[in-house]
Amino acid sequence: AQTVTQSQPEMSVQEAETVTLSCTYDTSESDYYLFWYKQPPSRQMILVIRQEAYKQQNATENRFSVNFQKAAKSFSLKISDSQLGDAAMYFCAYRPKLVFGQGTRLTINP
Amino acid sequence: DTGVSQDPRHKITKRGQNVTFRCDPISEHNRLYWYRQTLGQGPEFLTYFQNEAQLEKSRLLSDRFSAERPKGSFSTLEIQRTEQGDSAMYLCASRGTGDSYNEQFFGPGTRLTVL
Numbered sequence: 001a002q003t004v005t006q007s008q009p010e011m012s013v014q015e016a017e018t019v020t021l022s023c024t025y026d027t028s029e030s031d032y033y034l035f036w037y038k039q040p041p042s043r044q045m046i047l048v049i050r051q052e053a054y055k056q057q058n059a060t061e062n063r064f065s066v067n068f069q070k071a072a073k074s075f076s077l078k079i080s081d082s083q084l085g086d087a088a089m090y091f092c093a094y095r096p097k098l099v100f101g102q103g104t105r106l107t108i109n110p
Numbered sequence: 111d112t113g114v115s116q117d118p119r120h121k122i123t124k125r126g127q128n129v130t131f132r133c134d135p136i137s138e139h140n141r142l143y144w145y146r147q148t149l150g151q152g153p154e155f156l157t158y159f160q161n162e163a164q165l166e167k168s169r170l171l172s173d174r175f176s177a178e179r180p181k182g183s184f185s186t187l188e189i190q191r192t193e194q195g196d197s198a199m200y201l202c203a204s205r206g207t208g209d210s211y212n213e214q215f216f217g218p219g220t221r222l223t224v225l
Contacts, residue, residue: 102150
């Protein structure tokens, strides 16, 4: 069975600094997708970034980028120039069947 | 707003009562998913539909749970004889098309509290 592990229950960062959230996964599949979702307090979950496993190039979306290490089954999220609005729970997720990690609560300190 | 909507947003019920939740997906999305999220955890898959067909059910979906999508549009999730362990956020998501083919769009969720 596929599993997704986020080893950091909580992280905090100073506004404008960079933070990296970790995620590892376990699968025997060769073709899959990985996602980072953001869930702000009392608000719905939204997609931050996605990575296709067959692509070697790391995905980037503005201030958000990933470090995808397929052999190590690692998929970390880097947030640059952190903003107060980045405060949320962040979930790493794996497809074909969407399996989520336990989440990392990110706090931004002004 | 053309996003995924869920109703009600909050539901408080007494143990043993039946509850029903509704999800309206984004109109052109043919796949619809239900998840359960307990406090401090990531969402867990319950079931999904392609159009009106229920294609997969998780082992988490006991026989007290039933989901329908009769016309391939909105979906309902019913829990019979609720238990305190059913208290959770129930999330609905629908699957995008085109460039967003692999993205699931989530609704705001229905928070269930069983007393």
